Amino acid sequence: MANSHLHSGVGARFARLGAMAATLVLGVTALIAVASAQAPPAKKPPPAADKKAATPDKQQAGAQTAWVKLCEKATAQIKDKDGKDEKKDLNICLTHHERLDGNTGMVLVSAALRQIDGQNKQHFMVMVPLGMLIQPGMRATMFPKNLWEKLQKNEKLDKAEESKLKGIQLDYTLCHVAGCTAEMEATPELLTDLKSNGGLMVFAIGASGGPVAFPVPLGGFDQALGGPPVDPQKYGEARKALMVQIAQRQQQLAAELKKQNDDLQKMQGSTAPSSLPPPAKK
Numbered sequence: 001m002a003n004s005h006l007h008s009g010v011g012a013r014f015a016r017l018g019a020m021a022a023t024l025v026l027g028v029t030a031l032i033a034v035a036s037a038q039a040p041p042a043k044k045p046p047p048a049a050d051k052k053a054a055t056p057d058k059q060q061a062g063a064q065t066a067w068v069k070l071c072e073k074a075t076a077q078i079k080d081k082d083g084k085d086e087k088k089d090l091n092i093c094l095t096h097h098e099r100l101d102g103n104t105g106m107v108l109v110s111a112a113l114r115q116i117d118g119q120n121k122q123h124f125m126v127m128v129p130l131g132m133l134i135q136p137g138m139r140a141t142m143f144p145k146n147l148w149e150k151l152q153k154n155e156k157l158d159k160a161e162e163s164k165l166k167g168i169q170l171d172y173t174l175c176h177v178a179g180c181t182a183e184m185e186a187t188p189e190l191l192t193d194l195k196s197n198g199g200l201m202v203f204a205i206g207a208s209g210g211p212v213a214f215p216v217p218l219g220g221f222d223q224a225l226g227g228p229p230v231d232p233q234k235y236g237e238a239r240k241a242l243m244v245q246i247a248q249r250q251q252q253l254a255a256e257l258k259k260q261n262d263d264l265q266k267m268q269g270s271t272a273p274s275s276l277p278p279p280a281k282k
Helices: 012-022 145-152 188-196 221-226 232-271
Strands: 067-079 085-100 107-116 123-128 138-143 166-176 179-185 199-205 211-217
Touching (some): 067 221, 085 221, 123 166, 123 211, 138 145
Antiparallel strands (some): 067 085, 085 107, 107 123, 123 179, 138 166, 166 179, 199 211
8 A cells, every 4th residue: 555644744734734635624615616416436437427526616617617725834844954853834735626425525536736835846646535456556648628528528539639638647655544645746747738738537446456537627727726825714614514515415315215215114014914814714
């Protein structure tokens, strides 16, 4: 399995902030609108079901906009040029997308760009649920906007269109109770691709050995990355509202299931014989 701890060593607060994208404990924007439930990801991209997930910013800019920027100040213990430990205040930002199951609140997939003040390198991270094979790593296919639209409509691409797709490879670095995260350095080329393309189709290898697809729309990534971070208070309020709606939906589904079971038992009871026939007289 992948390492069970953050390997960048920037301190506990950075780990907590990283968890917002990597473990997806948080994942709604200040302007969230809760959609209806989404089924778990299938081995083939499910464009129709994908639009039904609980996604951020749906009210603001449509189902394909689901990115939010979160920033936090953190104090990290790092090595100075002489190798001595010193404390340094850092600003850490995550521009991330996540998709939740509207029935359970389970995170289906997450992607994030991590930026740390004073560090030239940025990293792109994707998290998928537990149960995936770690050794093969994770790969993703970048789709231009017009081809991403075709994919959402379940339209087949021809060979000329397939030649325009770009593949990337990510290595797993972290596993935890919410899932496993793979990442790669966000080079200038990758950043340009993330800003200009329509979406990513992420492929992880399931326990059965077959690929499992996770769609990640890129609409809104550029605006979120270049804009200011969301207001923490509104962010918290939006997340609370989302969790309340998901809890209500769970209660509704449980009540519907109970009613179905009760109706079935009544139906079976009405068709069963009311009593045994009397014994035959000798």
